[in-house]
Amino acid sequence: ILFVAPEQLDDIDRFRFLLSLPVSLIVIDEAHCISTWGHDFRPSYRQIVQLIQKLEQINPDLKVLGLTATANHKTELDIKQQLTTTKAVQVQRATMDRPNIELTTLHVCGLAEKLALIAKYVADLAGDGLIYCATRENTEIVAEFCQKKNIRTIAYHAGIEAEQKRKLQTNFIKGEYKVIAATNALGMGIDKPDLRFIIHFDFPGSITAYYQEIGRVGRDGLAAKAVLLFDEQDIKIQQHFINSAQPQIE
Template identity: 70%
Template structure:
């Protein structure tokens, strides 16, 4: 399917309220629409979501988005439904069963255009068969590096994605497949391409991964008390709102409580918090109730706040690749932002 640049620009302005495409977006959309298979490797905050949102408007049927970032799902659904008038729903473990059932009914009856699903849902044979029966025209693999054993965050559940893609392809040979990631080296890229290229070759679009608006720095901090001291100093000095990554739930609570005692609007955010409370905290942070949120690395990745002005790593990140992805949550609006690591050599033992 080939669509003119002029028509795509009209949709971009009228449906999405954007004046122009970012670098590489138009080319990626054209490749996906014409060639059906694309792996797109772009930096965080580069506008990868548009690469499936616009094709969704153009295609019949449903777009299936498989993503491990549950908090990001909620933000996407809210934006799609309220801002872009694209009905969307999700199936994931953070929702009550009645919510998941409502999403299934909406998908079966054609009331939504985009369905978000957590990869773990594919382990359930009934859910797998349910998805297979839907009129899916585009399947999107978010955080696509997770399907590769060479990826920094390999997840066994992602292996089910390959089975689903192959089953959907047998049902509909013209189905489109889009892989999205901000962190895939060439070895990981080759593995993803090999897995997704069973019948149709996968094209790759790799963008410059530099984020020049983010200033990176490291502060040597010895021990918990010294780190907390620097947290207070940095928050008072840095403008805007920020995210503090912690490697443990305990540290998120310690950091949040310390900040609260310093009259800093802060809250902890980790997997031990009830699902409804997590949604509430995330919405409050995005709306500006809190200046900082202390989050574990996995949950912090799901926070979609484009104007985060700083990221502080209270503990050393798990890897360079993980750090790139985590610090990339800052400055997604293109304005200056800071990424700071509080370094203690003993963190390597965590």
């Protein structure tokens, strides 16, 4: 088994050795990233198509499996178009319903009320959980607040060195912390089947992102909770992200 990050395929000549091997299956995880309609498009995923085309010339029976939990119909069609080379793509879609996750939305006003609810919920909820924040600053605020409440908590965001982030994830999965307060830098890398709760300290950027993030809990099939703290002022944060992503007119 060879695991490859799509970004490594930007230098596809590095993988020319695969042409001399009996590769029978390529698995594309988070396949929605191959689509410009996907919520997390990554251009390097398009290099996978080139690799598939080269390998199919050697092995016409090559199988390709794409996996995603967050592709809407338009994204699905685009994935099919991207991955259709010499063979048609078959789609098997399961339900997106996760009946073991209890969803709760609480209307709040201001940082103090959010932190008070964090203290209440984390103390009452069993097991370990994630608190998603929209900014690095908020992860640090939440982590420091929880630590003062004697809750084993760490902050996780893109400003932390890669090696330290790996250690934090490993220690969290081992159960050394009850809570990890994170931005979406935690992304798709966390897989802890016994996570019992997710709290959104700030509301996420889209419904798709929300579904992706609450999908971290209850993967063992047991009861789990997802709590969204909704403050109308948080709209300004998401609007800032949208504006920052747009090119400036000169």
